[in-house]
Structure formats: structure tokens, C-alpha cells
Amino acid sequence: MTIQLESLSLDDAQRVITAAREKAGEIESPSNVAVVDIGGNLVSHIRMDDAWVGSVDISINKAFTARAFDIATKDLSDNAQPGEQF
Secondary structure, three states: OOOOOOOOOOHHHHHHHHHHHHHHHHHOOEEEEEEEEEOOOEEEEEEEEOOOOOHHHHHHHHHHHHHHHOOOOOHHHHHHHOOOOO
């Protein structure tokens, strides 16, 4: 999911984190969640209990990449497949 705001407060980022935690709980998938601002700067990050430690950097870099290419994180993998633009 990509949400683009001109100004992203910590409160905004925490609301995104809360929604992502709830979704991860619903699908029983402990996750790392990163929220970046419009410049790709990290605003907030969490690693849920039992989420992979190795995915911390991946989640942060994925959020940055989504912002840099102005694309939803969901669409990153589609574009990274053989023969696609990434």
C-alpha cells in the first residue's frame, strides 16, 4: 500500500503502522513495517514479534524504493520479474 502525503507526521505514520499490524495479525504473518515520507526518509518502523530480523532492512529499502519510483509496494515485485521494467 502506498499513501502519499505532502507532510507526514509521526502520528500519521503510527496510524499506518497500526493498520499494517492489524492486517498482519489477520493474515497471521508477523511483519516488518516501514513508513517513509515523500522524500523517502524513514518516519517509523516496527518489527512485530516473530518477524524475521533479516527483513528489517528489506522493509525499509522497499518503502524507499516504492517512494522513489512512485509505485505501490505491491506492484514492485510484478515490475521486478524477468522481462519487466526493473
